Amino acid sequence: MLADKYADEIRSLLEKYPAERKRSAVMPLLHLAQREYGYITRAALEEVAELCGTTPTEVGTVAGFYTLYHAQPAGRHTLQVCTDLPCALHGGEQLAKKLCANLGVRLGEVTPDGLFMVEEVMCLAGCDKAPVLQVQDAQGIHYHENQSEDSAMRLIDDLRRASKELKA
């Protein structure tokens, strides 16, 4: 349960908003659930609804609207490659294709070891350092700019190594 594991964090999130406006905490709490479970589970919808004094249906509507909340289990690390205009002018589309080819998956498909998924995403506000990708995982969301196929594959190797060390 999020409420038990993250009691302090949840309290400080709820304190940001007026007491009678707890629903404002839906999005931050969904971020917490996304980090904890890797996607927004049915149970998470109920937990968040309970904490915010609203219904699971309302929370589900919010979860479905915003792209950073996933409805299905994703890879442990989701590689989100920008393929919008400024990145596309600098090879963003090719980068997404190459990462898929190297990992042997299609866009939105999880690698057999469960570690990676590649997604195309909209502009990340890093257009002067195109192409840009971000990694979304339990640690949050981190930017990686001025990417090439080589640098992105090194990043993937590093993440894979860190994951093995974690297991060991």
Next chain:
Amino acid sequence: MSEHILLRHRDIADIDKIQVYLAHGGFEALRKTVTSLTPAQVLEEVKASGLRGRGGAGFPTGLKWAFLPKDVFPRYLVANADESEPGTFKDRELMERNPFQFLEGVALAAFAAQAERAYIYCRGEFWDLTRELDRHIAEMRAAGWLGEHIRGSGFSLEICTHLGAGAYICGEETALLESLEGKIGQPRIRPPFPATYGLYGKPTVVNNVETLANLPPIIARGAAWYRSIGTPKSSGPKVFSLCGHVNRPGNYELPLGTTFRTLIYEVGGGLPGGRTPKAIMPAGASSTLLRATQAVLDTPMDYESVAAAGSQLGSASVIVLDETVDMSWLALKTSRFFKHESCGKCTPCREGTYWMLRLLEHIQSGQASAEDVNMLGEVAGQIQNKCLCPLGEFAIGPVQSGLALFAEDFQRHLSQPAPRAEAVVVSEHA
């Protein structure tokens, strides 16, 4: 510009540390404001400065504040940090590298609006940045620049960050407020405007990050000094985000009214390989395209001049496009973005962006007829002036101007397939 007014981190190392910010005049504007000025005086100074909203609309900031109804409390100040327009990356640098100037600006705007609570709405991808802002806000509070009775004055303020989760539409201020209330980010029908019916139905001012970062220098150095920069109608410095086919992409702080030529060639180092520009998008992906003629290159980048040239200055996100760019491919890229980001609330935008994308994919596939190209123009025309918020207008900018200025880039695909078509993967957003 010799001295940076907004990108001060380029002149002063470690200005993201509170001691360094203080040592360079940081929080002096806030000290002066809370100890010796009234909200009305701050409002008058900002009005006199001529500052216009830097998020894209260019609306006079002081006037926006003046719409707050008298004697209705509580009020809220909201910083719009949902920077998501393809080609725009200025607010991110301002918040990452010169965070205290932005936060001081938030406090000054909250004082003028008589708000005791401010929210900073950051796009969800600014995860790391938001955590840093939280740390800086805590430092400000510890140093007595936030909290109860700041500097012994009657003014109290708390600033809270709020993280979005991936939705361009939340940059539209009423969609942002809905999102902040824990709902899906769909624009409200206006009027009422946020000044009278904003966050939780209370009077609310929503200002862009760069707009807020302009406030400390305006209060510290005065409106007359500020007006000495820029043009009479577009005063002050502006951070121009330069990207695309240019040797030195990046953010550049220049006076409003600087020409495209100066930005692209003198500051940006020109185009790679000495190639010539074909078109310019002055306001990111939603721009009306400008053909890069000599006259356009000599156009001053202020709100009036760029409008007179047929486009928009917007948030001043200049995308340079060289002669290799196929404008029907470009229209497909921007249409894919706006189709994905349409919130679905109003029909012309939801259906229109879908059909524009379908038609552009068809054109790029080489299977389209001249009738399909005409239909693309018709669909765009049916979106025009019919939407609840500006997203619909944004979506048709590159399509209509592409068709008008570069018809050959659309016609050319009617008999043969486009070489770049296979590189385009359209991902469906669930």
